[in-house]
Amino acid sequence: GFRVSFPLRTNYMFARVRGPVRRPLGAVSACLWLRPGGAPALGTPFSYAAPGQPNELVLLAWGGRPMELLVDDQAVALSLSPAPGRWQHLCVTWA
Numbered sequence: 001g002f003r004v005s006f007p008l009r010t011n012y013m014f015a016r017v018r019g020p021v022r023r024p025l026g027a028v029s030a031c032l033w034l035r036p037g038g039a040p041a042l043g044t045p046f047s048y049a050a051p052g053q054p055n056e057l058v059l060l061a062w063g064g065r066p067m068e069l070l071v072d073d074q075a076v077a078l079s080l081s082p083a084p085g086r087w088q089h090l091c092v093t094w095a
Contacts, residue, residue, distance in 0.1 A: 027093065071094065
């Protein structure tokens with residue numbers, strides 16, 4: 001298994017798995033704390049890319065609108081609208 005943690009708080013943090021991956025990933029789970037700003041804006045709290053597919057799994061946060069999940073470039077609306085200024089815990093699993 002892989003575990004990724006980010007010790008610093010920035011808007012542009014990312015991690016990259018290096019070295020040989022013996023088997024393609026069959027599942028990914030991402031959990032995060034999210035606190036949207038007050039202004040309506042588009043954000044990407046989580047994005048997973050694979051060779052040949054930059055949008056394998058993308059979580060999109062729209063200011064004031066329900067969030068969306070892109071899976072292989074196909075959008076799925078979520079019944080989740082995080083309240084601005086409030087911390088919320090969020091987990092997404094893909095298999």
